Amino acid sequence: MTQAPATPKAARRRHDREIVALAVPAFGALVAEPLFLMADSAIVGHLGTSQLAGLAVASALLTTAVSVFVFLAYATTAAVARRVGAGDLRAAIQQGMDGIWLALILGAAVIAVVLPTAPTLIDLFGASDTAAPYAVTYLRISALGIPAMLVVLAATGVLRGLQNTKTPLYVAVAGFIANGALNAGLVYGADLGIAGSAWGTVIAQIGMAVIYLVVVVRGARRHGASLRPDAAGIRACAQAGAPLLVRTLSLRAILMIATAVAARLGDADVAAHQIILSLWSLLAFALDAIAIAGQAIIGRYLGADDAQGARDVCRRMVQWGIASGVVLGVLVILTRPLFVPLFTSDPVVQDAALPALVVVALSQPICGIVFVLDGVLMGAGDGPYLAWAMLITLAVFTPVALLVPVLGGGLTALWGAMTLMMAVRMATLWMRYRSGRWAITGATR
Template sequence: MAEKDVGLSENRSIPLFVFFKDVRSVFKLDELGLEIAKIALPAALALTADPIASLVDTAFIGQIGPVELAAVGVSIALFNQVSRIAIFPLVSVTTSFVAEEDAISKVSHDLKDCESLENGSTLDSENKVLIPQNDLDEKSESATNLFDIAKAEPRKKRIASASSALIIGGILGLTQAAFLILAAKPLLSFMGVKSDSQMSHPAQQYLKLRSLGAPAVLLSLAMQGVFRGFKDTKTPLYATVAGDLANIVLDPIFMFVFKLGVRGAAIAHVISQYLISIILFWRLKEEVDLIPPNRKYLQFGRFLKNGFLLLMRVIAVTFCVTLAASTAARLGSTQMAAFQVCLQVWLTTSLLADGLAVAGQAILASAFARKDYSWATSTASRVLQLGLVLGLALAIILGFGLHFGARIFTKDADVIHLIGVGIPFVAATQPINALAFVFDGVNFGASDFAYAAYSMVTVAVLSIITLLILSSSNGFVGIWIALTIYMSLRAFAGFWRIGTGTGPWGFLRS
């Protein structure tokens, strides 16, 4: 045992070793492996459900024509990037804060139970009812009362961050809807869709209608953040699948039966988002007391401080991807249509790694709240190793599969040719993307929001310069080379923080 402790101490003195810790156990279904799988698998499925629904939209719209496909591609890119500015800080902060509050609450509850037992009370382990020792002799006389207590509904959780997230999410959703509807034309113009372009009219139609669903999107994702903090990713999965199945069913009905075209696709998507939001709210109110006792209880200051840091970060991320889409749009409708298909596949498959990021964030936030650094180290190592394996598997699958699947999205020969040009980049970057996403979750779990913000701003500046240079000289290919460099820098930033044992990871050097 002593030798094992010495070895662990030596490994910890070099933070870089954390990436190789227990590497042979990467697929082991021990306590940690099972907890990661329980959180990551449903989270990954839920995260990919909405992009898959967007891919279905893309496939249906592609049957109308390449102009409509390109127009909707720009609108989806714009809507998603504006949404991320609000969603990402809200969901990430909510997940960490809820996980911390829930962990502390459980520790406090366990301590109270121990104190009660030490003071001469007996715990009915099945019904979780404390029965004072001096009342046990009278148990037969009060059997009815005890039965009523045991059968009473469990007390709802009091989690301040849950109430705060819903209020902030609702306000942000309404603000986003108004902003996108009123500024649709200039925003699309910024994206390269000028008023005299064939894409202008269908792009505005889709964007304005889809923006009506922004409040539902923000609220549903805020609630998903709460459930993730509870390490419950199954409930968001069920809600998301229900909503996206409704979207897939309604798409052809509104688009082709009612002959609404791109408007039909937007309406179907909005209906699905409100369905998801209603399901999640119904489940959440059964578990959490959402009515705050007072304004101080909501802790808006804590949310705003850390949310602002992540807002800086997400603006940097958003600008990079939006600029790439805008650059593709300026090349023409054919290039934009191909870029839209490649980007949707690129993001959808990469988001599978976000399931691991969610698991890492939730488990690490709880571990840091308990100051259980050994468990934090093991969790970080395992999710990063799994992320690399997942990325390599996705690279192989996409490298072969996307060549044969391009015709699902369009029949235009020129668009299919350009998709073929983008496939090597989409496939080869999967391991890099996976690690970048998982590193994000790991650092968020450590509440390292300041580093996440400042490092991403630096990465964005370098990536934007690269994108402008390469796109002007190499066109479509240059955009994808720049995106590859961008994701590589993101992954390196996460690697640097943990590998050097700085910030909240300073314990790795002790």
Template sequence: MRIHNSSYRNLLQLIQDSPMRIPAEQFTSIKALGAPAIVLALAAQGTFRGFKDTKTPLYAIVAGNLLNVILDLILILFSGLGVGGAAIATVISEYLIAFILLWKLNEEVVLVTPNVDGAKVARYLKSGGLLMSRSLAILITMTISTSVVAREGPVAMAGHQICLEVWLALSLLTDALALAGQAILASSYSQKNYGQARRVIYRCLQIGLTAGVSLSFILFFGFGQLSWLFSTDSEVLKIARSGTLFVAASQPMNAIAFVLDGLYYGVSDFKYASYSMVTIGVVTSASFLLVVPEFGLPGVWTGLFLFMTMRVAAGIWRLGTKKGPWKLVYSETDQES
């Protein structure tokens, strides 16, 4: 079922009549209980990355996700709680991750201190606010894309969700490059070793592109053989396989986009990272609402590819302008000279 622009006035009725509405509301309401744990875990992960300690977050996340899988089997299959069981399992695993990270972080720093530096707190809140607006732009854009797909019906939604999860999972593999690049670049930048900083930037981009192309080939030739792991419904799998080309083709662009994110953070270019993402999010969201509904799922996948492409274009342009914090990185004078 395709909803044209003239039919958006019936959106509320469509949502109310959708068989996915009640399960979605149930999952969202339960999942919201894990929000405090997610915020604490993300803050702790950032602190560990500042220490260049990537092992502790890895162990915590592996432990949390392992518990999530075990609880999914128990609550969904054996207890029959369905979507609600999946949400409960996710929330419990999120709190486990947060607990492990805070427990280990307490061994490194004083988590509660009576001495508060107002200036540092203000800088933190400013940077945090910029990154929150950036994250909100991504969240809104992805939510709008999902809402457009949901109007295509439950079968189309299921097939799209398989493609989206595979797309995100593979893209996040390259996020490891972004985290490593962020830590190394921040170290070189703070020490005014700008020659080393430039080498880090170029090498991260090269490795990211190589990883993205490699993932494209692996996914293109392997997704069809492994698609049965996600569903036994032939119609759902047909839709999922039709998105293979999009998922595979987008991997190089996704990899570069994630690497560029890490580079932004490495030199604290939060302002540009935020403003550019908000602009890109507005453009992409408009395309989802005005153009994509005419083309169904292919339009959604094209919109997501446009979203990542604009992120890469904005990042490359920023590096090319050599403005802001990048002015120092590309200066001719640094400690190496």
């Protein structure tokens, strides 16, 4: 007897359960990353405005140094999930091991570049004479934790692809607690200032990487995957991630341009920008929890040759993204008078931040659509399209942002340009989603 097809309502409930089962733990793990920076900002901010301005510039560079390699997580999630859908767990974990070896190689290369060039990199951002020394100190120390963070990215991708978002949540929570305790102890207890904040974060990052390695190595041994570096596999991982690298470099260029523009508006504006960017990152990662679920679920459906299931769950995730964006926007409006004083007591910085946060709040429904569709296309392995779409977005945003100091409007105008950037991303991603050309099935794309 043939089983009756599921009703639309039953299918929505099934998709909701799938999304929630992966998105809720992913949310906790994702928000831990901006919470690292928020904790650093809160602790360093009470040292003084110059220290906070220095942290703003250095953290933008560090986040870029790590985030340009986010394909270690995203591409690995999609590739592993496809193989899980096809029923080949050994090949799935082997893919992840290749990604971890690539992470270690890239991390060593980044350190070799950042340490000797730190003062030059800080100068390029236009940091003031008072903020620059703090920025250089923080950048040089924190760069030592980059290999660990890249290993965390790759190992997280393995576990997400295996439909496991709970372990990354546990590790992220432990890392956040350790980071906060170490930062407070080293900055104030040991009186190390901004250097203590950097060392605390590095120690926490190394601890997280060690835990991830233990989990992944155990899985590799259980399923017979090799632990040795494989040149061909590492090279294949790098090639698969190249389009996402272009996509991420373009996005990081946008964020760096925004920080550079804010720095030229003055120390108060760049300090306020750092506070807003910390919140924006937190909101983005919260919305990206649905996208992370999308990467894992979409990859699994496509690997199992179920294109219709992939399209159905994508539609449902878009609805989730819009609703979540509305809720987050309302929360920002209601809590912004309480949020800003947590990071600074300087009234000039507070006056710069409060109106810009209104713009951030109004943009959240757009952000909800963008992050969900970005995750869906990553899960489908549609990296080349994502690369081109982000290059278009960068081309639109750059002249608008650079005009802010000329035309006026201050930090609020700058975040208006950021909202325009998200609207362009939404338009390009929506066109691809509607075309259906991303839904290619099979264990590999």
